[in-house]
Amino acid sequence: MADDTSARHAHYWRRNIRYVGLLLAVWFSVSFGFGILLVEPLNAINLPGTAYPLGFWFAQQGSIYVFVALIFVYVKLMNGLDAEFDVAEEDGT
Amino acid sequence: MTAQQWTLTLVVATFALYIGIAVWSRASTTKDFYVAGTGVSPLANGMATAADWMSAASFLGMAGLISFMGYDGSVYLMGWTGGYVLLALLLAPYLRKFGAFTVPDFVGDRYYSQTARIVAVVCAIFISFTYVAGQMRGVGIVFGRFLEVDVDIGVYIGMGVVFFYAVLGGMKGITYTQVAQYCVLIFAYMVPAIFLSIMVTGNPIPQLGLGGVDLESGMPLLERLNGLNTELGFAEYTSGTKSMLDVLFITTALMVGTAGLPHVIIRFYTVPRVRDARISVGWALVFIALLYTTAPAIAVFARTNLINSVSETPYSEVPEWFTTWEDTGLLGFEDLNGDGRIQFVGPDSPVANELSVDNDIIVLANPEIAELPNWVIGLVAAGGLAAALSTAAGLLLVVSSAVSHDLLKRSLMPEISERGELLAARVAAAAAVLFAGYLGTHPPGYVAQVVAFAFGLAASSFFPVIILGIFSKRTTREGAILGMVSGIALTGAYIVWFTLMHPELSNPENWWFGISPQGIGTVGMLLNFAVTMTVSRFTPEPPEHVRRLVDSIRIPKGVEEGAA
Numbered sequence: 001m002a003d004d005t006s007a008r009h010a011h012y013w014r015r016n017i018r019y020v021g022l023l024l025a026v027w028f029s030v031s032f033g034f035g036i037l038l039v040e041p042l043n044a045i046n047l048p049g050t051a052y053p054l055g056f057w058f059a060q061q062g063s064i065y066v067f068v069a070l071i072f073v074y075v076k077l078m079n080g081l082d083a084e085f086d087v088a089e090e091d092g093t
Numbered sequence: 094m095t096a097q098q099w100t101l102t103l104v105v106a107t108f109a110l111y112i113g114i115a116v117w118s119r120a121s122t123t124k125d126f127y128v129a130g131t132g133v134s135p136l137a138n139g140m141a142t143a144a145d146w147m148s149a150a151s152f153l154g155m156a157g158l159i160s161f162m163g164y165d166g167s168v169y170l171m172g173w174t175g176g177y178v179l180l181a182l183l184l185a186p187y188l189r190k191f192g193a194f195t196v197p198d199f200v201g202d203r204y205y206s207q208t209a210r211i212v213a214v215v216c217a218i219f220i221s222f223t224y225v226a227g228q229m230r231g232v233g234i235v236f237g238r239f240l241e242v243d244v245d246i247g248v249y250i251g252m253g254v255v256f257f258y259a260v261l262g263g264m265k266g267i268t269y270t271q272v273a274q275y276c277v278l279i280f281a282y283m284v285p286a287i288f289l290s291i292m293v294t295g296n297p298i299p300q301l302g303l304g305g306v307d308l309e310s311g312m313p314l315l316e317r318l319n320g321l322n323t324e325l326g327f328a329e330y331t332s333g334t335k336s337m338l339d340v341l342f343i344t345t346a347l348m349v350g351t352a353g354l355p356h357v358i359i360r361f362y363t364v365p366r367v368r369d370a371r372i373s374v375g376w377a378l379v380f381i382a383l384l385y386t387t388a389p390a391i392a393v394f395a396r397t398n399l400i401n402s403v404s405e406t407p408y409s410e411v412p413e414w415f416t417t418w419e420d421t422g423l424l425g426f427e428d429l430n431g432d433g434r435i436q437f438v439g440p441d442s443p444v445a446n447e448l449s450v451d452n453d454i455i456v457l458a459n460p461e462i463a464e465l466p467n468w469v470i471g472l473v474a475a476g477g478l479a480a481a482l483s484t485a486a487g488l489l490l491v492v493s494s495a496v497s498h499d500l501l502k503r504s505l506m507p508e509i510s511e512r513g514e515l516l517a518a519r520v521a522a523a524a525a526v527l528f529a530g531y532l533g534t535h536p537p538g539y540v541a542q543v544v545a546f547a548f549g550l551a552a553s554s555f556f557p558v559i560i561l562g563i564f565s566k567r568t569t570r571e572g573a574i575l576g577m578v579s580g581i582a583l584t585g586a587y588i589v590w591f592t593l594m595h596p597e598l599s600n601p602e603n604w605w606f607g608i609s610p611q612g613i614g615t616v617g618m619l620l621n622f623a624v625t626m627t628v629s630r631f632t633p634e635p636p637e638h639v640r641r642l643v644d645s646i647r648i649p650k651g652v653e654e655g656a657a
Contacts, residue, residue, distance in 0.1 A: 043331060067382070078368070
């Protein structure tokens with residue numbers, strides 16, 4: 001039984017690590033990637049429909065919006081994972 | 094009413110509100126005092142975190158900094174928001190599951206070592222005091238400028254208010270006053286921004302106005318500002334002057350430093366459950382992002398306005414706000430070429446620059462430059478005070494709990510009673526307020542650099558050790574202690590060398606690989622990771638109960654740490 005539980009928990013942890021890895025890859029791309037490393041080539045084009053140079057937009061606006069979205073995606077993924085592995089805390093604790 | 098009457102009314106009204114909340118939410122146990130009884134809703138905690146985090150520097154200083162730095166200012170925008178992704182994904186949920194009161198609590202228990210705990214206490218206190226000095230100064234400046242009282246008296250008034258709710262209410266009082274302070278500061282920030290956006294671009298949403306068209310010239314706003322900047326010999330606004338490597342390192346240091354700041358981390362101890370901690374970080378960033386995406390818009394509107402209203406203007410015809418702000422010393426004009434006109438030009442211009450503009454003025458003087466109604470001016474003053482006081486209170490709580498909980502309860506006097514500990518916490522909070530007031534009235538001449546120090550220190554000390562403590566069971570106490578000490582030593586030495594001992598040498602030619610003192614925290618962090626991991630490999634494994642503790646931190650429910 002105990003081994004079963006710990007195998008299940010190890011599985012839960014691996015899934016968590018995978019989610020974190022994927023989301024951090026996006027986090028890195030929008031800020032360090034688009035906002036810093038690729039800023040010059042991206043500035044050659046505008047964000048469609050606006051007068052924002054695209055690289056500048058990522059550095060001063062876009063990356064922040066993506067950061068917010070990433071956290072909410074993580075919350076959703078983890079709430080699902082908690083339920084799937086039956087490790088969610090009860091209400092009112 | 095005059096601007097000064099409006100300011101007085103709004104400041105008194107908001108202060109009365111904060112004190113009322115403090116009386117209503119007194120702390121009766123140490124759990125109340127340290128973590129608000131872990132009963133804060135995730136949404137309220139998100140708001141409190143946002144107020145806790147956004148200091149006088151964010152509210153008063155940031156838009157101005159960006160205004161002068163252009164693209165280079167992005168390091169603050171990305172650096173001070175990106176850290177929340179790290180907090181949500183790598184720290185907050187696990188620390189909530191651990192369920193302690195302070196950051197040194199985690200370090201001491203996870204690394205089964207009193208030495209590690211004490212190192213953490215010293216770091217936490219140092220980081221918090223360096224930060225709080227700037228907040229108290231901010232309070233004094235707002236009072237001085239808007240109510241024409243002496244800066245020192247402004248600091249005393251601010252101390253009195255913080256004293257009242259931090260000592261009485263602890264984390265519980267601080268949390269609910271911070272919720273109120275967030276509402277005040279965001280309203281105060283958005284109102285002038287919306288007015289400006291409508292005036293400059295015709296779009297009421299500043300975030301969109303920034304990418305819109307300048308009404309006056311009919312050109313895209315950013316293109317117009319690029320043109321003005323180049324014409325006057327400044328760098329193009331949307332491209333930077335810093336080296337890409339330095340931008341990378343500064344952004345990383347600020348992100349990681351944000352995630353390692355103890356006053357931010359402890360906010361996530363106050364919610365009931367692990368899932369609440371996760372979503373609470375999300376709410377915090379929503380509330381922060383509202384201000385942080387507005388700041389770059391204010392920066393551009395204000396810069397365009399400033400250039401249009403002062404460049405080549407005869408000094409005899411300057412608007413009234415110009416002379417008011419000249420009196421405070423935040424704005425200075427010297428007619429070098431004697432033509433009676435203001436030359437506001439950049440380093441690439443053939444003529445000399447005659448105008449000096451302090452960063453803080455951009456937010457403070459905006460309502461006057463844009464000729465907004467008097468109540469908006471009062472609102473900005475109340476907002477600046479809210480931002481400074483909320484951050485100061487959060488920092489003071491870290492100091493107080495580090496002394497009463499980590500130093501007394503967990504190290505020197507483990508037999509201290511609940512009542513004794515609560516009393517000690519209040520006394521420590523009171524002492525911390527007094528010391529912060531002293532720092533505010535006798536500011537070290539290098540407040541700005543010292544704040545950079547706080548970030549570098551947090552990045553190079555706490556962040557790697559907490560992450561490894563959660564994600565690698567093999568990390569040992571020897572590794573953690575040596576890692577923290579080497580990370581801090583390198584970062585501290587580099588910053589002290591270039592900002593305090595040899596500021597004249599602080600330029601890209603002397604910096605290692607062109608990395609500025611602001612970005613060195615990243616190097617310290619990498620060193621900390623490398624040392625901690627290497628030493629851990631060659632020292633005895635952590636004991637069984639610690640590995641069990643790590644297991645229990647990783648899973649929201651189901652592993653009891655004391656089960657063995």
